[in-house]
Amino acid sequence: MSIHVRPATLGDYHALCALFEELDEFHHQARPDFFRPLEGPARTWEQIGQWLADPDSTVLVAEATPEAEVIGLAVLLPRPPSPFAGAVPRKVVVLDTLVVRADRRGRGIGAKLTAASMEWARGQGASHVELGVHAVNRHALRFYERLGFAVSVNWMSRAA
Numbered sequence: 740m741s742i743h744v745r746p747a748t749l750g751d752y753h754a755l756c757a758l759f760e761e762l763d764e765f766h767h768q769a770r771p772d773f774f775r776p777l778e779g780p781a782r783t784w785e786q787i788g789q790w791l792a793d794p795d796s797t798v799l800v801a802e803a804t805p806e807a808e809v810i811g812l813a814v815l816l817p818r819p820p821s822p823f824a825g826a827v828p829r830k831v832v833v834l835d836t837l838v839v840r841a842d843r844r845g846r847g848i849g850a851k852l853t854a855a856s857m858e859w860a861r862g863q864g865a866s867h868v869e870l871g872v873h874a875v876n877r878h879a880l881r882f883y884e885r886l887g888f889a890v891s892v893n894w895m896s897r898a899a
C-alpha cells in the first residue's frame with residue numbers, strides 16, 4: 740500500500756463524512772458535555788464545497804493506492820488577522836481537523852497529512868500553522884509536539 744496526499748473533491752464527500760464521524764464520536768465519548776451525537780452528517784455537502792471553493796481554505800485527503808480508498812483528511816482554514824494593534828502581523832492557517840481512519844493509524848499517515856498541510860500553508864504565504872487540541876486528547880497532543888508544534892495558549896473552561 741502506498742499513500743498519496745491530494746486535495747479533496749466533492750466526489751470524496753461520503754468518505755470524508757465517515758472520517759469526520761470517527762472524530763466526532765471520539766469527541767462525544769471524551770467530552771459529552773461539549774459534543775452531542777447527531778443524526779446524519781455534521782458537515783454538509785455545501786460546507787465542504789465552500790471549503791474547497793474558497794482559495795483561502797482546503798481539504799486534503801490521504802488516499803491509499805491501489806485501492807483508491809480515502810483513509811485520512813486534513814481541513815485547513817484561514818484565521819482573520821488579529822485586530823489588536825500590538826500584535827505582530829502574522830498570517831495564520833488553522834489546521835482545523837486532522838483524522839486518520841482508526842485501522843490505519845500509527846503508520847505515518849497523520850505525519851504525511853501534516854507535512855502536506857504545512858506545505859499548503861506555506862504556499863498561502865502563511866507564517867504559522869495553528870490548531871486546537873482538547874486537553875483530553877493526549878495522544879494528539881503528543882503527536883503534534885513530535886511534529887514540532889508547541890502549546891502557546893492554555894484555553895481554560897469551568898462551569899458557570
Ligand SMILES: CC(C)(COP(=O)(O)OP(=O)(O)OC[C@H]1O[C@@H](n2cnc3c(N)ncnc32)[C@H](O)[C@@H]1OP(=O)(O)O)[C@@H](O)C(=O)NCCC(=O)NCCS
Pocket residue numbers: 762765835836837838839840843844845846847848849850851872876878879882885
Ligand atoms: C492524531 C492522528 C491524526 C495521528 O495519525 P496517525 O496516522 O496515527 O499518525 P502517525 O502514524 O504519523 O503517528 C502516530 C503516533 O502514534 C503512534 N501509534 C502507534 N500505533 C498507533 C495506533 N494504532 N493508533 C494511533 N497511534 C499509534 C505512532 O507510533 C506515532 O507516535 P510516535 O511516532 O511518537 O511513536 C490519529 O491518531 C487520529 O486520527 N486520531 C483521532 C482524531 C484526532 O484526535 N485528531 C486530532 C485532533 S483534531
